[in-house]
Amino acid sequence: MKMEIEIEQRRENKLLGREEIYFRVRYDGSTPSRKKVKENLKNALGLKGFIILQYVKPVFGSREAKGYAKIYESEKKARQIESSYITKRNAGGGGKAEEKPKEMKEAKEGKNE
Template identity: 45%
Template sequence: MEIEIIEDRENVLLGRRELKFRVSHSGPTPRREEVRERLIALFNSSRDVLIVESLKPVFGVEQAVGYAKIYESPERLREVERDYVILRNFPPASEEAKEAEEAE
């Protein structure tokens, strides 16, 4: 999976960096979590400030285009982003996972 940045702009008013990107892949379209992890590594960002808003496959080729945002702080992210977008990027841990973490 390769990520190519199409547009990178700073949105000072909302305290974030906005990215439009293209993902080239083989096989099925990568999951949002996989793309998010790659973007975190690519921009040396923290996990709690990067949101992948959309990821749409391109018909006929093994590519997808997406839109991501990197906020200046987790607090700013929670102020600006809609709840359903936050849930897509930060899903609540399942009860079994919570119990396993507490046991350790």
């Protein structure tokens, strides 16, 4: 899949110790996953910090999406500022997807008794 990233705005937020980036992604096929967008953004900018991908919104009727990302020096700094669900979503682990099967198994076991 071919993907191009164009930076629309890049600014430093010294108060919160992060860099904020508004970008546009052009792609072929379906909307790329958050993971692929993060990897390409990191490679395109040569970033070393922890990236919080706030959103990637497809533009209706075209093969592009608009996005907003925040870059922190470390994951620890991001956890101090961002909501827990945002840091979980961007840490790569994905908390909710792993928890659901356990809950469903317990519910099924409870019904069988």
